[in-house]
Amino acid sequence: MSEYILQTKQLQKKYQTNMALDQVNITIKKGDIYGLIGQNGAGKTTLLRLITGLAFPTSGSISLFGKTYQHVHVEAQKRMGAVIEQPALFPHMSAYENLEVQRLQKGIPGKACIDKTLELVGLADVGNKKTKNFSLGMKQRLGLAIALLSDPELLVLDEPTNGLDPMAIVEMRELIKKLSREKGVTVIISSHILSELHQLATKFGFIHQGKLLQELSTKELNDQCRQHLRIKVDQPEKGATILEKELFTTDFEVMADGSLKLYHYLDDVRTVSGTLTKHGLIIEHLSLDGDSLENYFTKLIGGVENE
Amino acid sequence: MNNLLRAETYKLKRNKTFWVLLITMIGLSSFLHYLIVSDWWFMSGTPFDQAGLSELNALSVFMTPLYFNFVVSTLAGYYISVEFSQTRVIKNQIISGNKRSHIFMSKYILFSLAAYIVTVFIPVLTALLMVLFIKDGTVITSKSLTYLFSSYGIFTIGFFCFTALVFIIAILTEDSGKTILFTFLISVVMFIIDLLATKPWIQAFYEHTFYFHFKAAFQHRLATGEIWTLIVIGFGSLLLMLLLGMYMFNKKEIKS
Numbered sequence: 089m090s091e092y093i094l095q096t097k098q099l100q101k102k103y104q105t106n107m108a109l110d111q112v113n114i115t116i117k118k119g120d121i122y123g124l125i126g127q128n129g130a131g132k133t134t135l136l137r138l139i140t141g142l143a144f145p146t147s148g149s150i151s152l153f154g155k156t157y158q159h160v161h162v163e164a165q166k167r168m169g170a171v172i173e174q175p176a177l178f179p180h181m182s183a184y185e186n187l188e189v190q191r192l193q194k195g196i197p198g199k200a201c202i203d204k205t206l207e208l209v210g211l212a213d214v215g216n217k218k219t220k221n222f223s224l225g226m227k228q229r230l231g232l233a234i235a236l237l238s239d240p241e242l243l244v245l246d247e248p249t250n251g252l253d254p255m256a257i258v259e260m261r262e263l264i265k266k267l268s269r270e271k272g273v274t275v276i277i278s279s280h281i282l283s284e285l286h287q288l289a290t291k292f293g294f295i296h297q298g299k300l301l302q303e304l305s306t307k308e309l310n311d312q313c314r315q316h317l318r319i320k321v322d323q324p325e326k327g328a329t330i331l332e333k334e335l336f337t338t339d340f341e342v343m344a345d346g347s348l349k350l351y352h353y354l355d356d357v358r359t360v361s362g363t364l365t366k367h368g369l370i371i372e373h374l375s376l377d378g379d380s381l382e383n384y385f386t387k388l389i390g391g392v393e394n395e
Numbered sequence: 396m397n398n399l400l401r402a403e404t405y406k407l408k409r410n411k412t413f414w415v416l417l418i419t420m421i422g423l424s425s426f427l428h429y430l431i432v433s434d435w436w437f438m439s440g441t442p443f444d445q446a447g448l449s450e451l452n453a454l455s456v457f458m459t460p461l462y463f464n465f466v467v468s469t470l471a472g473y474y475i476s477v478e479f480s481q482t483r484v485i486k487n488q489i490i491s492g493n494k495r496s497h498i499f500m501s502k503y504i505l506f507s508l509a510a511y512i513v514t515v516f517i518p519v520l521t522a523l524l525m526v527l528f529i530k531d532g533t534v535i536t537s538k539s540l541t542y543l544f545s546s547y548g549i550f551t552i553g554f555f556c557f558t559a560l561v562f563i564i565a566i567l568t569e570d571s572g573k574t575i576l577f578t579f580l581i582s583v584v585m586f587i588i589d590l591l592a593t594k595p596w597i598q599a600f601y602e603h604t605f606y607f608h609f610k611a612a613f614q615h616r617l618a619t620g621e622i623w624t625l626i627v628i629g630f631g632s633l634l635l636m637l638l639l640g641m642y643m644f645n646k647k648e649i650k651s
Contacts, residue, residue, distance in 0.1 A: 128651040140490050167493030176483040181409060189484075192402035193491045234487055 092151065093118050093242055093274045094139065099148035101134050101298075108134040110298045111148070114168055116276060116291070118241075121268050123289030125385060131298040132278040133173060136246050139276070140170045153241070166194075169240035171248055175231020181219035181228050183211050186219060189269040192236045209233045224251035228260070234312065236267070243267065245277040249284055261288050267390035282381040296389045311341075317350040317360060322370040324348060334363050347373070399493055399501035407505055412473035416466055416513045424518040427453040428525040442613035446542050450526050450534050457518040458550070460582050460609055463557070467510045468578035471561045472571030475506055479569035479650075489649050499644045503637065507558040515554060519547065546613045549622065552629030553608025559636040566644060582606075605632045 094116040101109040106227065109131045116122045126132045137143040139150060141160035149156050152164040177186050187202045206212045209229040214222075219230060228248055235243060245264075249257045265288065267273040279285045284291070292309050294301040321327040323348040331340055337352040353360050354376065364371055407413055430436035431453045438444070438452040458460065478485045488498055526534060560581070565574040585606040588597060601607055608625055611617065617625075 137649075142486060142489055144646075144648065162492045162494055165490050168490065170486075170490050172486055174483070175487045178406070178409075178482055178484060180411060185409065189402055189405055190487055190491070192405055193398055193488055193493065195398035 091117055092154060093120075094122075094276065095151040095207060096135075096139075097149045097151070097156075099135070099150065101131075101138060101143070102146040104159045107298050109145075112295070112298075112300045113377065114293050114300060114303065116274060118274055119268060120274055120291050121264065121274050121289045122274075123285035123292045124276060124295060125280070125282055125292060126278070126286060126295035127261065127280055127389070130295045132295055133246055134279045134298075135295070136170070136172055136244050136276070136278060140168065140172060140244055141171060142375055157159070166238075167240060168242040168244060169235030169238065170244035170246075171228075171231040171235050172244070172246045174250075175227050175234070177219045177222075177227060177230060177234075180218055181332070182216045182218060183214050183222075183226075183233070184216075186230060187233060187237055190237050194238045196238055205233045205237050208236065209263065225253060225256040225389070228252060228256075232260075232263070236363055239271070241272075241274060243273050243275045245275065247279055248277065249279065257284065262287060284384055286381045294385060294388055301388055307385075309381070311349075313378060313381055313384050314351060314374070317348075317354060317357065318373065318375050318377045319348040319350060319364070319371065320346065320373035321348070321364060322372065327364060329370055330364060330367050334367070335360065349377075396497045396501060399488075399497055400504065401503035402488075403501050407474065407509055410474050412470060413509055413513070416470060417517065418484050420466070420513050420517045421521065424453070424457065425525070427456060428518075428522045428580040431528070432525045432529045433523060442546075446539070446613075448534055448539050448542070450520050450530055450638075451543075453607050454518055454522050455613075457514070458609060458613065460586065460606070463510075463514045463554070464578055464582045465575075466514045467558055467561050468564075468575040470510050470513065471506065471558075471565040471578070472574040472601060475502060476566040476569055476571045479566065480571075483650070486649055495596070495645045496641050499641050500637075503559065503562050503640070506562055507555055510561075511551070511554060515547070519543075545622070549608055549617075549625050549629070550612035552626065552633070553605045553612065554634065556605035556608070556632045559633055559640065563636065563640040563643070566640070566647070569583070569650075603628055605629055 092115050093178055094114070094169065094315065096112055096114050097113040099109055100107070112135060113133075114122070124132050132226065134143070138145050139160065144159050149158055150160055151157070152160065153167055155161070155164065178189065181189070183206060184202055187205060188199070191199065191202060203212070210230055211226065211233065213228055214226070219227065222230065228251065230246070232248065235245070249260055252260060261284070264275055264277065277285065277289065286309075290306050292304045292306070319327065324342055327348055328340070328342055331337055331348070331350065335353065337350070338347055339352045340350040342348055350360065357376070361371055361374055427436075436453075438455065441452045441455040443449060443451045443454060466570070489495070514566065517553055523535070561574070561578050564577050568574050568577060585601070585604070586638065588601050588611070589606070608629055611621070611625060
């Protein structure tokens with residue numbers, strides 16, 4: 089069986105002349121919290137709609153729980169929960185009644201799961217209040233409760249923090265982390281609030297104009313964003329030895345292009361350059377690099393637009 | 396499928412439009428039947444008159460296409476379409492792990508039953524109760540019951556075809572107002588066809604649609620062959636529309 093819970097291959101979605109998704113390949117392992125990052129209209133929701141079976145791909149395939157589909161099958165849908173865009177609720181019903189509808193249509197035996205899920209999302213005390221009178225945050229939480237009712241293995245969340253106040257955002261983030269940690273739920277979550285996803289996701293997919301630009305693990309992303317000195321010298325191996333022996337640091341990497349990424353001595357560039365030149369190395373390039381997540385994303389999509 | 400039927404029943408029981416229509420129809424039909432049985436209102440030339448059931452004359456009001464067009468399309472708009480547009484709760488149902496064909500059928504069954512209760516069952520029930528309790532009930536004989544049973548049988552087949560059509564319109568338009576409007580327009584077109592059916596082929600076309608059931612069902616003397624033709628056309632139309640509707644629903648992309 090595949091190690092991946094979700095995998096898309098050459099996934100494409102075309103609306104008349106508009107290519108909403110173009111050859112998208114994403115891979116999500118069990119237990120991952122996959123952050124899908126992109127601007128509004130980048131194709132995040134389209135991708136999530138295809139994964140949940142609300143829409144159908146023009147071409148390509150989706151593998152879910154080890155089985156490959158052209159159109160997502162009901163057996164896969166049974167194992168997932170989703171909130172796509174705004175939560176879908178019956179406004180004239182209470183939170184309990186909304187969950188009862190979902191319980192009935194999912195065929196979940198017993199009503200105990202309703203109270204348990206309301207408790208989990210912090211809506212245990214709302215009583216018979218109709219959802220039309222709920223705040224946006226309460227609606228988001230109820231949407232999440234509907235998705236969680238059947239203990240899904242895969243949770244698909246499309247901009248779940250939209251409209252939430254800072255406190256509610258923190259609560260939502262902690263809840264998703266808890267689900268991942270305690271129940272092993274795999275989560276795919278989209279957002280355009282990068283800092284928000286940065287604190288939550290274990291893997292990132294950057295999507296722009298329907299194309300998946302890059303997939304990175306948290307470590308890889310942190311490395312990309314971490315401030316460092318980028319040094320290019322004529323003899324990289326000797327340079328690495330000098331850093332270790334003379335500057336007493338191992339906090340650096342030798343990159344494939346031969347450059348060195350030094351995470352130390354960020355505010356003492358003169359010492360670094362002086363030591364390297366003292367040992368006869370020619371410095372071809374020396375700069376302070378590293379970005380915030382926002383800058384990284386902006387550069388990434390900027391690079392694509394400039395191509 | 397059973398899960399879905401239970402979910403649809405739960406939703407229907409909490410649907411305000413259904414209860415408003417039900418209570419309105421109970422009031423309206425009780426009032427009209429009372430006018431007839433208490434001799435305040437005289438109607439003549441109705442199919443019931445011709446069948447010797449003049450005390451049930453008010454039922455003819457509830458058989459006019461305009462009436463059930465209004466009731467059925469209103470229910471479709473505020474029970475079916477609304478799930479695709481305003482609340483978008485159809486998303487939860489699609490992701491719930493049920494086959495789309497089962498979702499389609501469960502919705503159709505509950506919607507049709509609800510429409511039937513409001514549009515047909517309530518007027519007939521109140522008519523029979525009025526006749527039994529306010530009049531002496533002598534018109535209720537085995538012969539009249541046979542007539543009512545066979546007529547309403549044919550009418551019911553046509554009615555379920557009509558609910559299938561309205562149901563498909565509701566799913567396609569995803570809008571309460573458009574559902575009511577398009578249903579009304581189709582009924583107007585069929586009415587005009589019936590009215591202007593001077594050419595034999597137009598007449599033949601009309602008589603081979605389920606709309607003809609509403610006109611023919613209560614004709615006092617229908618030959619056995621005619622009854623069978625109506626049954627075959629009715630069930631054929633129903634099957635065709637449900638298959639077509641299911642196909643379209645299976646291909647439908649759900650907006651988020």
